[in-house]
Amino acid sequence: MDIRTNPAFIRGMTTSRRDALKLAGMSAAALALAACGVEGKKAEAPKKDAVADFWAGKKQNGTLRFANWPLYIDKEGKEYPSLKMFEQDKGIKVSYTEAIQDNGSWFGKIQPQLAAGTDIGFDLMVMTNGNQLQRAISLGYLAPLDHSKLPNFAANAAEKVKNPAWDPNNTFTIPWTLGVTGIAYNPEFVDEVTSMNDLWNPKYKGKVGMMIDAQEIANFGMFALGIDPEKSKEADWRRAAAKLQEQRDAGLVRKYYENDYIDALVRGDIWITMAWSGDVFQQITEGKNLKFVVPKEGATIWSDNMCIPKTARNPVDALALMDYVYQPKIATMLVEYINYITPVPATKELVLADAAKAEGEDKEFLEQLANSPLIYPSDADLAKMRGYLMLDSKTDQLFESIFQPITQG
Amino acid sequence: MRKRKLADRLLFGYVWLIIAWLFLPIAVMIAFGFNDTQSKSNVSWQGFTFKWWGRLDEYPDLTDAMINSIQLAVICVVITTVLGTLMGLALGRYRFKGQGATNLIMFAAISSPELVMGASLLSLFVSTGVDMGFTTALIAHVLFCLSFVAITVRARVVGLDPSLEEAARDLGASTWTTFWRITFPMILPGVVAGALLAFALSIDDFVITQFTSGAMQTFPLWIWGATRIGVPPQVNILGTLIFAVGVAIAVINSVTARRRT
Amino acid sequence: MKRLTPYLLILPGGLWLAIFLVVPMVFMASVSTQEGNVVDGFTQTFNFANYADTLVLFQTQFLRSVGYGLAGTIIAIALAYPIAYWIAFKGGSRKSTYLLLVLLPFFVSFVLRTVSWKFLLADEGIVLAPLKASGLLPEDFHVLQTSVAVVGGLVYNYLPFMILPIYVALERVDPRSVEAAQDLYATRSAAFRKVVLPLSLPGVFAGVLMTFVPMTADYVNAGILGGPQNTMIGNIIQTKYLVNNDYPSAAALSFTLMAAMLVGIFAYAKALGTENVLEAAAR
Numbered sequence: 001m002d003i004r005t006n007p008a009f010i011r012g013m014t015t016s017r018r019d020a021l022k023l024a025g026m027s028a029a030a031l032a033l034a035a036c037g038v039e040g041k042k043a044e045a046p047k048k049d050a051v052a053d054f055w056a057g058k059k060q061n062g063t064l065r066f067a068n069w070p071l072y073i074d075k076e077g078k079e080y081p082s083l084k085m086f087e088q089d090k091g092i093k094v095s096y097t098e099a100i101q102d103n104g105s106w107f108g109k110i111q112p113q114l115a116a117g118t119d120i121g122f123d124l125m126v127m128t129n130g131n132q133l134q135r136a137i138s139l140g141y142l143a144p145l146d147h148s149k150l151p152n153f154a155a156n157a158a159e160k161v162k163n164p165a166w167d168p169n170n171t172f173t174i175p176w177t178l179g180v181t182g183i184a185y186n187p188e189f190v191d192e193v194t195s196m197n198d199l200w201n202p203k204y205k206g207k208v209g210m211m212i213d214a215q216e217i218a219n220f221g222m223f224a225l226g227i228d229p230e231k232s233k234e235a236d237w238r239r240a241a242a243k244l245q246e247q248r249d250a251g252l253v254r255k256y257y258e259n260d261y262i263d264a265l266v267r268g269d270i271w272i273t274m275a276w277s278g279d280v281f282q283q284i285t286e287g288k289n290l291k292f293v294v295p296k297e298g299a300t301i302w303s304d305n306m307c308i309p310k311t312a313r314n315p316v317d318a319l320a321l322m323d324y325v326y327q328p329k330i331a332t333m334l335v336e337y338i339n340y341i342t343p344v345p346a347t348k349e350l351v352l353a354d355a356a357k358a359e360g361e362d363k364e365f366l367e368q369l370a371n372s373p374l375i376y377p378s379d380a381d382l383a384k385m386r387g388y389l390m391l392d393s394k395t396d397q398l399f400e401s402i403f404q405p406i407t408q409g
Numbered sequence: 410m411r412k413r414k415l416a417d418r419l420l421f422g423y424v425w426l427i428i429a430w431l432f433l434p435i436a437v438m439i440a441f442g443f444n445d446t447q448s449k450s451n452v453s454w455q456g457f458t459f460k461w462w463g464r465l466d467e468y469p470d471l472t473d474a475m476i477n478s479i480q481l482a483v484i485c486v487v488i489t490t491v492l493g494t495l496m497g498l499a500l501g502r503y504r505f506k507g508q509g510a511t512n513l514i515m516f517a518a519i520s521s522p523e524l525v526m527g528a529s530l531l532s533l534f535v536s537t538g539v540d541m542g543f544t545t546a547l548i549a550h551v552l553f554c555l556s557f558v559a560i561t562v563r564a565r566v567v568g569l570d571p572s573l574e575e576a577a578r579d580l581g582a583s584t585w586t587t588f589w590r591i592t593f594p595m596i597l598p599g600v601v602a603g604a605l606l607a608f609a610l611s612i613d614d615f616v617i618t619q620f621t622s623g624a625m626q627t628f629p630l631w632i633w634g635a636t637r638i639g640v641p642p643q644v645n646i647l648g649t650l651i652f653a654v655g656v657a658i659a660v661i662n663s664v665t666a667r668r669r670t
Numbered sequence: 671m672k673r674l675t676p677y678l679l680i681l682p683g684g685l686w687l688a689i690f691l692v693v694p695m696v697f698m699a700s701v702s703t704q705e706g707n708v709v710d711g712f713t714q715t716f717n718f719a720n721y722a723d724t725l726v727l728f729q730t731q732f733l734r735s736v737g738y739g740l741a742g743t744i745i746a747i748a749l750a751y752p753i754a755y756w757i758a759f760k761g762g763s764r765k766s767t768y769l770l771l772v773l774l775p776f777f778v779s780f781v782l783r784t785v786s787w788k789f790l791l792a793d794e795g796i797v798l799a800p801l802k803a804s805g806l807l808p809e810d811f812h813v814l815q816t817s818v819a820v821v822g823g824l825v826y827n828y829l830p831f832m833i834l835p836i837y838v839a840l841e842r843v844d845p846r847s848v849e850a851a852q853d854l855y856a857t858r859s860a861a862f863r864k865v866v867l868p869l870s871l872p873g874v875f876a877g878v879l880m881t882f883v884p885m886t887a888d889y890v891n892a893g894i895l896g897g898p899q900n901t902m903i904g905n906i907i908q909t910k911y912l913v914n915n916d917y918p919s920a921a922a923l924s925f926t927l928m929a930a931m932l933v934g935i936f937a938y939a940k941a942l943g944t945e946n947v948l949e950a951a952a953r
Binding site (some may be wrong): 417420421423424427428430431432433434435437438441452491492493495496498499500502503505507508511514515517518519520521522523524525526528529530531532533548549551552555556559564568605609612613615616619620628629632633640644645648651652654655656658 | 673675676677679680682683684686687688690691692693694695697698701749752753755756757760768770771772773774775776777778779780781782783784785786787789790826829838842879880883884886887889890904907908911912917920921924925927928931932935
């Protein structure tokens with residue numbers, strides 16, 4: 001074989017003006033044809049009997065297609081132990097796919113199918129309580145949950161996760177896992193952190209990490225100013241944006257990170273950063289010298305939630321799994337692997353019981369897990385935590401236009 | 410004479426320096442496939458181990474994504490090579506009305522950023538209500554590889570001497586025979602180069618695939634998702650294996666090339 | 671039949687390009703003049719203000735992207751030309767091996783390679799830490815999140831697309847004509863200037879086309895290696911499409927970007943007079 005040829009020898013790649021005009025003419029004609037808008041689909045308010053309507057005549061099919069984030073379920077070799085138990089107990093075979101990388105691209109992918117009312121290839125998915133989930137709810141893309149089929153959720157879920165502001169009465173979602181956005185830092189370079197203002201400390205110039213997500217940084221800007229993000233108004237957003245802009249202009253921010261801040265922190269590119277609790281916990285158990293704090297002004301609590309797309313083929317099977325993982329022993333299997341906040345408080349005792357049976361490193365790890373405020377936050381910490389602000393389509397655009405110039409200037 | 414030798418030697422050193430630069434990140438990637446990491450993230454060196462090689466299939470989704478990537482690339486190569494070769498022949502051999510328009514469209518395909526292509530395809534698929542997945546991703550891959558193959562083949566065709574083919578026809582060979590016996594062997598290097606290029610473009614594509622693959626995962630997309638919690642060493646090993654295939658091709662090629670001269 | 675041959679050859683590929691390139695563009699053009707949002711839907715209002723608004727809002731990123739694209743392209747030419755020259759004239763029987771060496775890194779997934787760069791260039795990483803320890807670099811020196819890192823990443827990722835076309839052009843130069851020129855002009859440099867360089871220009875042109883466009887529209891390098899001061903227009907478009915679902919603005923930005931690219935490339939082709947060169951070569 002001999003590559004004597006040219007992979008891109010642009011030759012005669014020119015065109016006469018007439019051809020260009022012809023093409024332009026064609027496009028204009030087609031443009032006129034395509035000049036119609038994309039239908040908006042505002043959902044009607046859920047009717048009282050929406051639940052009964054949806055579930056009427058639906059039955060268990062024995063299969064379930066579950067879309068989740070990468071590395072977000074317990075695993076042994078090739079097996080998912082919790083799903084295996086589910087299959088043995090309920091006779092439902094789960095095909096599990098790590099199909100979701102981030103809420104934005106995931107929603108972008110499924111939105112067309114949901115708008116057209118066709119199957120997206122999954123019966124159960126996990127989405128964060130941010131803009132995309134709000135959109136899915138307001139567009140009527142999600143199935144209303146039949147809570148009579150969720151006894152374990154009613155019995156075992158923490159009060160904190162029931163009836164969240166963004167989904168009253170858990171009409172469409174129940175949590176898979178929760179997490180906190182707080183501050184992580186490297187004590188080698190940074191004095192003890194207690195306050196949001198430490199992210200504005202000029203000592204750490206160029207060594208501060210912030211997140212690129214508009215809602216994440218907006219919340220931090222508001223906490224720093226003592227504003228409750230869940231109750232904030234446009235004037236508050238503008239003040240928060242000015243505060244964040246100040247931080248950027250002073251050259252403090254090394255980068256607005258997506259999900260790669262943890263590597264930067266471990267490698268020493270940054271010393272202090274906004275961070276998700278589970279990421280930091282995993283690094284600490286590995287022996288990294290890092291600390292995670294919930295600043296005195298507050299921190300953001302978020303949840304990744306299970307929900308059923310309206311077009312699901314096996315919604316009854318999906319509902320069965322949603323309830324199944326709220327059994328304490330199953331929730332324990334999950335938390336021991338995922339290391340984020342579990343919505344089932346009863347797992348703490350079970351993790352300690354597992355620790356008592358374990359040896360060496362495993363024992364140490366499980367004890368750390370059960371006693372970690374990153375997995376089982378204290379009531380004092382929980383009281384300081386706030387969720388994301390709820391935005392409708394109009395305010396959403398305004399909100400983005402205020403905060404995006406900071407992260408993408 | 411001595412001066413020339415020195416200049417050549419400097420240039421030779423420079424070439425290897427650049428090649429080393431190109432390979433540096435690859436070396437890091439290979440090394441971290443042997444990292445004895447204890448957790449789900451793989452960013453700091455914790456000792457040497459072979460254990461991940463025996464646990465390659467631990468992530469069924471990753472394996473599926475890899476298979477999807479390879480299937481996509483192979484089918485894309487087959488389609489683009491056939492269509493692109495035909496286009497290259499037409500453009501290099503004939504002069505016809507509409508050539509300018511064809512060139513313009515090919516030119517647009519090469520010079521429109523991937524991002525723009527992906528976004529516009531997404532708008533099309535959304536508006537027509539097509540289910541997105543393997544097929545839509547394949548359409549997109551063929552779209553952005555096709556022009557490269559066509560241009561590569563055309564460059565080869567233009568440099569050909571038509572007298573051989575004329576001679577074959579004068580001797581009574583049919584068009585079909587002439588093509589397979591004379592034309593095709595002559596343009597083969599161009600076709601192979603185009604196919605290789607298409608394969609390389611397709612297997613590593615991230616941007617367009619992100620827009621058009623629906624819920625289907627490919628290898629690059631899976632890695633992108635995994636960065637949220639940490640890229641497992643298995644990914645590095647798969648990367649190493651793909652790379653090894655490339656090295657094997659290079660070595661075989663080098664040996665046969667030397668035998669030819 | 672004979673007159674139809676080229677059309678039959680062009681048809682399958684040409685149709686593919688026309689359907690999947692031109693038609694989606696038309697849809698996107700339509701979207702770019704609409705107003706609305708995902709929840710309430712979009713309506714076609716021929717709102718051409720989208721173009722003006724987005725251009726004003728993101729002119730910095732536009733200019734920065736073009737700047738990075740230009741810088742990356744120029745550096746790529748400087749790096750690629752000597753390599754292509756050496757492989758073409760001194761490679762001997764190993765030519766294709768060297769070319770494969772240049773292409774090999776591209777068998778490895780782009781995301782993985784960029785993650786590796788992040789590791790290599792870390793502030794306390796294997797490259798910078800020793801230099802800082804020996805006092806050659808100040809303690810707060812960093813490469814990541816600077817323009818240097820972004821442009822470096824762009825050059826790294828698109829270098830082969832510059833090397834190959836230049837190599838092909840040089841490979842067509844008959845070494846005997848170079849020797850003859852050397853006898854004529856007596857110095858190597860003059861021979862190079864008068865014979866080799868002009869003959870290789872079409873290759874450089876093709877290389878520029880293959881690197882400048884993708885570099886300018888790239889968002890992955892700026893996303894991974896850049897910082898707050900390095901956002902490129904691609905990052906904006908991607909965010910608007912996939913995160914904000916603000917399709918009209920995203921489509922308008924995409925179109926502006928594409929138009930700018932096309933105008934630039936045609937102007938460039940005219941200025942270089944490559945048209946004539948290429949036309950002549952094509953006959």
